[in-house]
Structure formats: structure tokens, C-alpha cells
Amino acid sequence: MLDRLRALEVLTRPEHPDLTAALARRWEELPAHVRTRNQMLGKRTAGCEGTHGVFPRCNLACTPCYHAKEAQRVRTDGQHTLREVDAQMAFLRQARGPGQNAQLIGGEVSLLEPDDLAAALLAMQAHGRKPMSLSHGDFTYEYLERVALDPRTGRPRFEHLSFAGHFDSTMLGRTGIRKVEREAQLNPFRKAFCDMFRRLEEEHGVTSYLAHNMTITPRNIDQIPEVLQEIRDYGFRMFSHQPAAFVGNQARWKERYRSFSTDAVWARIQEGAGGRLHDDALHIGDKRCNRTAYGFYVGDRYVPLLDEDSEADRRWLDSFVAAFGGMDFAAPPAVTAARTVRALAREPRALPRLAGYAARLLARAGGPVALVRTPPRAITYVMHAFMDAKAVRPAWAAMDRGETTHADPDVRATMERLQACSYAMAHPEDGRTVPACAQHSVLDPLENLELMALLPA
Secondary structure, three states: OHHHHHHHHHHOOOOOHHHHHHHHHHHHHOOHHHOOOOEOEOOOEOOEEEOOOOOOOOOOEEOOOOOOHHHHHEOOOHHHHHHHHHHHHHHHHHHHOOOEEEEEOOOOHHHOOHHHHHHHHHHHHHOOEEEEEEEOOOOOHHHHHHHHEOOOOOOEOOOEEEEEEEOOOOEEOEOOEOOOOOHHHHHHHHHHHHHHHHHHHHHHOOEEEEEEEEEEOOOOHHHHHHHHHHHOOOOOOEEEEEEOOOOOOHHHOOOOHHHOOHHHHHHHHHHHHOOOOOOOOOEOOOOOOEEEEEEEEEOOEEEEOOOOOOHHHHHHHHHHHHHHOOOOOOOOHHHHHHHHHHHHHHOOOHHHHHHHHHHHHHHHOOOHHHHHHOOOEEEEEEEEOOOOHHHHHHHHHHHHOOOOOOOOHHHHHHHHHHHOOOEEEEEOOOOEEEEHHHHHHHHHHHHHHHHHHHOEO
8 A cells, every 4th residue: 555655656746756866967967058047958858869770771862861871781670670779768768767758760760660660669658758750751651550550450559659751852762753953842742741640640540740850951041931831731740950960971961061050040940930939938958059949820920939038938937847847748637637736836936927927928829819710730940950070079089088178169169069968869788878969970880880790781
């Protein structure tokens, strides 16, 4: 009886104690300049996670390609994928607690057999991760249905699936359009991707969260607004943009990628969004790496979730974090209700501040009549700026030696960004997590050489 009460007490805490400890560790690891009032890393999340070395091969050719050239010489093997995913996710659960977002990423996820992809996602869930599959989206509805449904019963084996579809004109070899001159040519393929998941929900009740990834180069930067305006209502919930970096296969580096700034990219994203993006309302890691703006549309009107100029909104964010911390709201209703009561009890200012915040948000949205007339649609805009391999290598070498700073200002700046990384890969064999930029720049080429011997294509 006593054990059951203890288990119930832990279950109804806003944060699992393992997550509380992981968040505290992550906060202490952050460099001083990102430990700000509006920093969510180490307060709300331990950071996103990704797999590595699980299926490095892809069947499209991209310029640039972030994978080392040896990746194409490694065959996709379901059993290897499952072993690696299980080991990496088990380590992440131990190191970072439950409820974190994890990406099933490598080469092309849809090269896995449907049952192997499903098994990998189920393993991630079993280790307390919220999995998202990253894909170029060039697969059929029949493939998606075979992933979603149990072949023995024909019933869904998932209630919900998250996929990120990568679509841009740097990609070569997509079925039905071998080469792309302008981004608009890909819009039918973007829509078809969303329509597959809409059909899956209609026919089988499996809901989805869809993200849209887009690599940005000098050739397509000015096309961002047109793309966002056209595909806004297709069904994507997140639009993520990655300015191209000199990482991976050097034979695929075709342009002067650094001829524009990240500010220029964000300006085009804001133009496409049709409203001001409040990316300083909250930060996730270092702003030189990540910009995130949460909001929703009421008709064509974009409404920011938080106003970065509002001190009252900042106070509400303070109270929200103090009350809920890393609480996972995707739990059974009774558990969520109990956690919410305990969260509000530990931060009494949260309720009155919530009331004020709700009134301000309602006013920004145009009032209750506008929301009744046009139900809101949540959209998140993101930019991730990966670093060039030549910058990462000396910084990671210094960090590997245990150094925390560097005399060279460029190396020091790169070290700061790596220390504040919000996207990491698990290395159970070393007992550590590795920032994605270090993984791709330093470790992937060596891992792929080993995989070529283990899994020759």
C-alpha cells in the first residue's frame, strides 16, 4: 500500500524527479550568457534528441548533404537500427529523464521496412521519448499505412505520429520531379505529403503532427515568403529553416552558403508569416543557433503566443515555468489535472497572472467573436543555424580536452554555442551526449567507416 502511495505521489508531481535532476544539470552546464530569464533549456526542457549511426543511407541527392560521403555505402538494416535506437534511447532516458522530444534521424527513415520503422518508434516511446521521424517525404500512402497499422489485426499501433518532411530545391531525385528550378514546383509534393496523413486520420483515426524542413541557400532565400504563404494551410504545424552549412559531403557543396546572414533568413520567414515573429519572447539554447516563435492564426491574422515587449507576459512566463517546469501535458486527463493542481499550489501567482495573460491574448486575437468565427490554427516558426565543420573541429577538440574557454575568439564563440546546444545525440559507450554539430562534423565520418565494414551496401 505504501509503495502504491509513493508511486502515485511521483506520478502526480509536475515533473518526474529524474527530469527535475536532468534539468538542473543542463542549466548548470549552460554558459553564463544564455542563462537568461526567458531561457527554456534547463527549465522547461533538457533539449531535443536525435539518433545517429542507425540508417545513414539516403536515396536522394542533396546539395549540400550533411552526411559524410561514406553514408551511401552503408546498407539500411532493420535489426541494426533497432539495436542502436534501443541503446541510445535507454541512455537518454537515464541521462535526461522522461518526456523529451527525440528525432529518428539518419539518412532516409522510409528506407526501413515499415515494421522496422514502427518497432523503432515504439522503442523510443517505451523509453519515455516523443518520437518524430525525419524524412524527405518521398514515400507512398501504402507505406505510411503499413507503419501505422498492426499487420496482424489491421488496427492502429499508434494513436499519433509525428513526421518532419524535408522539401526544398537543393534535393535531387524526388519521384515525379527529378530536378527543381523553383521552390513553388514542390508545393504539390508538400500538399500530397500532408494529404497522406489527413487520409490516415480519416480512415484509421491516427492523428499527426507535421513539420516542414527547408534548407536555405542563396538560390532560394528570396522564395521563403512565397513558400510559406502558399503552404500555410496544407497541414504543417511547424516550419523549420536551416541555413546551409559546410558539413558532410564536400562534393555536394555547390554555393557560397555564407553570402547572407541569419537575420536575412529570419526577415524572409517573418515576411512569409505575415506578422511580427516574437523570437525573443523565449529562447531555447543560443540565439545564434536557434530562433523560435510560437503563435497561431485567426484567419490570415498571425497572433504571437507571447509578446516579447510585454513585461506582463514575461511575468506570466516566469510563473508558468516556476509552476509547471518540465511538466508533460500529454498525459491521461486525470493525471494532468492532478499535476496541474500541484503545479499551481507551488506557484500561487500563476492563476491571477494566467487570467491577465488570457485577456491580453484574447485581445491580440481580435476578441472572442473572432475565435468563434475562425478557429485558431497553431503554427511554430523555427530557424536552426548549424555551424561549419572547420569551425566545429577545433572547438570540439578543446572541449574534449576538458577546456571551457579558448584564447581564439572564434573558437571560443563556437565552444559557447556547442555548450548551449539544444539538440544532442546519445553515446552510451562513452556515457555522454554530443551536440549535433559535433556529431556531424567530427564523429559521423568515423562512425560511417565502421558501419561500412559492419553493414556493407
